[in-house]
Amino acid sequence: MLDWWLVLQWILIGFLILLALSFLVRIIRHYYHFPIPAFFTQLIDNPVRRRLVQRPDLLVERMQLKPGMIVVEIGPGKGNYTKAVAEKILPRGKVYAIDIQESVIERLKKRIKKEGITNIVPKIDNAYKLSFADESVDRVFAMACLPEIPEPVKVLRECHRILKPDGLVCLCEMFPDPDYPRRKTEKRWAAEAGFELRQEFGNWFIYQLNFGKRSG
Secondary structure (H helix, E strand, C coil): CCCHHHHHHHHHHHHHHHHHHHHHHHHHHHHCCCCCCHHHHHHHCCHHHHHHHCCHHHHHHHHCCCCCCEEEEECCCCCHHHHHHHHHCCCCCEEEEEECCHHHHHHHHHHHHHHCCCCEEEEECCCCCCCCCCCCEEEEEEECCHHHCCCHHHHHHHHHHHEEEEEEEEEEEECCCCCCCCHHHHHHHHHHCCEEEEEEEECCCEEEEEEEECCC
16 A cells, blocks of 8 residues: 655755755856756656646646747747647647757657657757747746846847737746745846746746736
8 A cells, every 4th residue: 555655755855955955056147157957957847847836737827829820939848748738739830849959858858759749840049049030929928047148138139020010938947956046036037038927926936927028
């Protein structure tokens, strides 16, 4: 018989280890900036996170997606959230999953080929100069990715350029991420890029902010 108390204990221990690693990486990167190690990305994107903490179905609901939409994801990681968004915008919608790292894109290509997903388009792209036309995208989203980029406001200005007038930029953050920013920091970045807050969800530990183009 499964001992659920023991399982919960191990989950708690794992979570505490993750927090400790997060603080360690955050301190080191304060003095020596370097990309988040691949193993740490694997630790953060785990089944416990997707089932209990940052659920893909909840992200999709909050993004207010509709069939046929064009969506850009910055930093798709393993593609778990990419897949959830892609399913919601079928049959004619597409998700362009962009990253600067070829290894991330190649891994995602293999996954969508294996799973027979047809409306995810992985591509290498520069977040400072996105290869999309002005006002051509319905949604842009990033899962714990924007703070890793050295000039987040510059990225958000590009998002502003490609986003349709009624589009949304959806930013999701989680405290264990070594680059975790406070809500007010991300709100300030968005305001500098010409956005205004439309909706916010969550708490200090995990949150999602939806921004639209500033009116007037």
